[in-house]
Amino acid sequence: MIKMVILVIIYTAILVYDVPKLKEWRGRTVFVYTLLMIIALYQSIIFVFDLEWPFLHTVFEAVFGNLANQLVEFLEVP
């Protein structure tokens, strides 16, 4: 619950500060800003509800994990 309250305060503070400025901008600026806020919202859900949904670390672990582990195992001394 406390996590949710903290996040609501953070989102409110950011939006109150940024939205008046965003009105001056259009197109790409609003698009990138919205994209970042959607990513943050997705992460917020994972954070608040302690979910195990994928994010960047999951993707990169899947892509580089095997090769990186093989490299390290090759260089490790038993």
Add this chain to the structure above:
Amino acid sequence: MKDQQQLSASELCSLFFIFITGSNILSIPSQLIGFAQNGAWLSVLLSLVGGVGLLAGVLFLYQKFPQMNLIEYSRQLVGKWITMILAVPFIFIQLNSTSGIILDVGVFMTTAMMRETPIYVFNLLTFVVVALTVRSGIEKISRMFTILMLTVILFIMVVVILASANYQPEYLVPVLPDGFKPVLLGTYFYFGVPITELILFAMLLPYVRSKENQLLKKGMFLALFVNHIFIAIVTISTIMIFGPVAGEMPFSMFAVARTIEIYEVIQRVELLMGYSLIITNYLKGVISLYILNITIIYLFNIKDNRILIFPLALVCFLFSMLLISLGQAWRINYVTVIEPLWKAVSYVLPLLILIVAAVLRKNRESY
């Protein structure tokens, strides 16, 4: 979008030194010793060779395009769409690094000082300060940071000197008890994690006044050498105190400082290391978030270069919470095993592609 801020060569070199030395001087030695054992200092020296190569590459491109940052000359060399493709992992790894740097503050506070306080309190407060500092601009950041970093270097040197009473030089030998492989493993980690990040400075070089280019090159190489010397000193100091178990201590310099007790007068100096750890992570976090912000700003041609700072800080804060939610053991494996390879692909590969493209273009023009 075009920024009017300017830096002197010495200010940028100072920022460069702070960025590559920053938190690494306190957090890297133990992990490095864990991999390379007594040969850890050899890994540092080997990484220097790679670091010099990368820096030479960054400066070669800067010489070709002195008024442009990495994103801008990438567009000129390989086109808009390839730049976009190369920028995706480049941005993702920056997100990951910025989150990890500030997460270290939280991990340190909750393991060494305030164990009952939730880690998000430290991470959140640090990110608020970091975001506000980034908003103040690169000129102010560079002027403020030099003094803070000098205090950190001073405190670290004080600890290294005071701890010398407990040094046991015999711990330094044998240098290669298990052959050269552990040294290569240490190099994989040390070169992969902090040294490849120097490529990010290709985003800040255009801020330097054009008259000071020669001074800039010398200064950056000097900063790289001094960084490696400091890391090697701290690593050797840690080995001489703890010997083979040094690799198992998460914040080794903090542990080194704890051993200092001279005539019951000089003791509890680990507070200096606590201060240094928080400050260095803050400094590095600010530079990291600043570069992440301008990378996105230039990639999407956004006019207002401050509008994304708060959302980016929020994304990084939440990412740091996701990283720690999987446990510190998972994270150490992630940072030491996966990140070096990920950083090589995300930072070094684009740099190599751009260098090849610049050389090919030069050859084409000369015919």
